[in-house]
Amino acid sequence: MTSAFVRLPAGADLGSALVGQPGDLCQCPHRGYIQKGRVASSTRAVDEVYEAGPAFYWAPGHTPHALEDAEYAEFLPTGEFNALIDHFKAQAGRDRSGGVQHCSDAQEAWPPTVTARVRGVELSENRSEALTAWAQDFGKMASQDALVDSFTERVDAVITKQIPEIANDPILVQDLHRSTRAEWREFVESLREDHRLVRPGQGADLARSLARRGLDLGILLKVYRVSQQSVFQFLTEIIDGASEDAPARDEILVFLWGLGGQWMADAVESLIETYYEERRRLRDDAAVRRAETIEALLGDAPPSADDATRLLDHPLSHWQTAYVVWAPEAGSSTTEAMLDIANAVAQALGASRSLTMVAGSRDLWCWVATPHEPDLAQLAGLASALQHAGMQAAIGRPDPGIQGFRTSHAEARAAESLALKAAHGRALVRFDEEELLILVSAQETLMRRMVAREVGPLCGADKNLALLRETVLAYLTTLSIEATAEQLFVHKNTVRYRIARAEELLGHPLSQRSTQVELALRWVSLFGAPSDAI
Template sequence: MHGFAQEAVTDQVADTFVRKIDDRVLDQIPTLAADPMLPEVLHGSTRSQWRSFVTNLTSEHQFALPGPAADLARSLARRGADLGVLLKVYRAAQHSVFEFFTEVTDTLDASAPPRDEVLKYMWSRAEQWMNDSVEALIETFYEERQQLIEGALLRRTRLVEDILRGSATNVDQASNELSHPLAHWQSAFIAWTASPDAADATDRVLDIANRVARELGAPRPLTVMAGSRDLWFWVATPTRPELASIAHLDSTLDTWQIRLSAGSPSPGVQGFRTGHAEAKAAQRISLDAVIPRPVTAFADVELLCLVADSPAMTQRMVLREIGGLCGADKNLAQLRDTVLAYFSNSLNVEATADQLFVHKNTVRYRLTRAEKILGHPLSNRATKVDLALRYVALFGPPKP
């Protein structure tokens, strides 16, 4: 058992456990799987519970609820979920935990204790741990819910939810209650921490929201803490803002391990809704990306959002359209970056050169090389080539 406990805390075993447990949980609770952020919070909870459990497996039972597990309860409470969702998570997990332990004991050789004794010991400890977890999490869930009920935060959150659902809204009254001019141009964002262990996650995402508002010329954003690690916020401006102005926040976002997704600015209550929907779609792309960017704007990944539910077909399209540019070679990566910048700058060579900090003749040379590899001018099938390049920039070259 000591040997198993030492091996079980390694990343390889922990990853296997998390994948087995969470796959069942997400399969049985579709509403959990449909949320862009909750699966990430669930993974952090399951991993922390597993490591805490196996660390105590060979000693007297001493339960302590890990922080990421409490974050899952708080996130569900903040999203208005019923307590039953949290309880269903642990009911679904119980079955997979028992299957996992059965698989572990099946690998024991003749020198080990009897398998049924080992399984009985591990399962009894796991059952005790999960029972203690559920009791502690119920308390955490209701404490968080009570804070929401007693505070103005709940009223604001419910009003925002009503607007997002499309309920009839008195714009002037809602603007006064939210201290947010809904008739102005609305820029919707989602900020979240990439690290589940960040102790000051809430303070950091709120700081980023305030910085974004200042960059766009707004006094303050409207914020809703949607979970333990993710913040929804809107910035209102009298005229259409230029989102490119937030690009220099990239270094801060990287340092703080925060990611940001942005919807397209649109005016009024309709813009408030559509911008948020686009920010959520861009967030999902960022969470799935192999090479995530600090900021993911919906305008840059809109086509990827539309094909996100057909990954196999998308990969075949990428290989068909830009297969010759898909290698891992640095020179090919340079060509891809140049062509993508060229498309992003409306096929303007000078603007592309300025963006890449190279001479315009260098840009022309790279574009010519890319056309030679593709076998046709870039103006041909430009939409599909652009989509394929954006896919590789986020997810890496697909395997043939």
């Protein structure tokens, strides 16, 4: 790692010095912070302006130029930096107009008008006693849950904003959160001089999920590219808040940024290897052919039903019921456990087996084909099996043919997304039961307001209120005293008493505004009561 302090006069443009580099752009990554002035970094796609204060990251493929007199400190990988200097020297040999300004310890051959002070940086050796003590104190502070959560939320917000392929997939979002949280904890541990950096398994889970979903490696690389500036800005703010008795700011910057750069570089290298290992495993497995056919069926140009039926050994002319099975954590036996649940669902719906696709490190996409429309009520008994296995499942509505294969899957994914947002994780979620809630769940503020208005008197931690909510919801679903009693394993008179008590608290019979009441109670069963409804 090399550090440099650079001064640029207004109007200085390094573009001419970069002619001959790939694309005539700088191929060396820069991490740093502007101390004075404004600097623009231009790529083929966009110009970004950086001002004094925030940290910056310039990925390979850029050209810097000063919009006004500017000074900045930066940290660069030594190998790429030396290659850049060699190129500058070659350029200087061809064009000597203007000469090179430099301080006493500058590397020669910087372009005209650029002043640079350059030195190598040892990242883990020769720490001062003061820096060692500061690093230990920082490590204790940075490993606290509140700061870990703050870091994770901040970095992941940047990633999901720029990468819709992750933002629109709730399982990938969860994998991202776990990966970021685990990587940060490992980075904090690396501040100890005797610690050997070990890549956490959660990062590998994210790489495997991206590979199994057929997403391009560029998505994984973009995760780290777009997060870099956010990470270094976070570190800079921590450094700016250091106490007066802390080591010099530049000393901490060199230490933290250097270690952070190495940490992220190692992470990228390791996860690229994990990604390609998973892709090779898929290519060598018959499952890849099944996955490609399924992806085609879900895509814009699905194959014919006959061809897909033959390739998948799955009768696409039958009724199709799609479902998703997922686990809270990835482990060595997770896939086998998910397959057991998938088979249990198939048997409950009257099929001998299911069509499955391992979609990530801890989620499984499944379809069951039946000659007649299956009865989803037969799945009620699976909730206890799912809870025992520590799994969850989301079920789409049955529909026939390829169209049913597609729509039922989309509905299962929508039900999965709802379940993953819920405060109370229900083991089994059916789209047909939660369709209205899924459609309105994006309007959270309005939904909470409706819950408080419609069922506020039934909300609260009191267990008797919980029994009233459960009974009213079951009754509004079945519209039968007898069926509600059977479902809840209570006497019919108990059901009648609870309904009467609920109507008394609500101030109107359940025959009025029944749709709104049912929707509000479904919301409470998944997300809990809003604070203003208690």
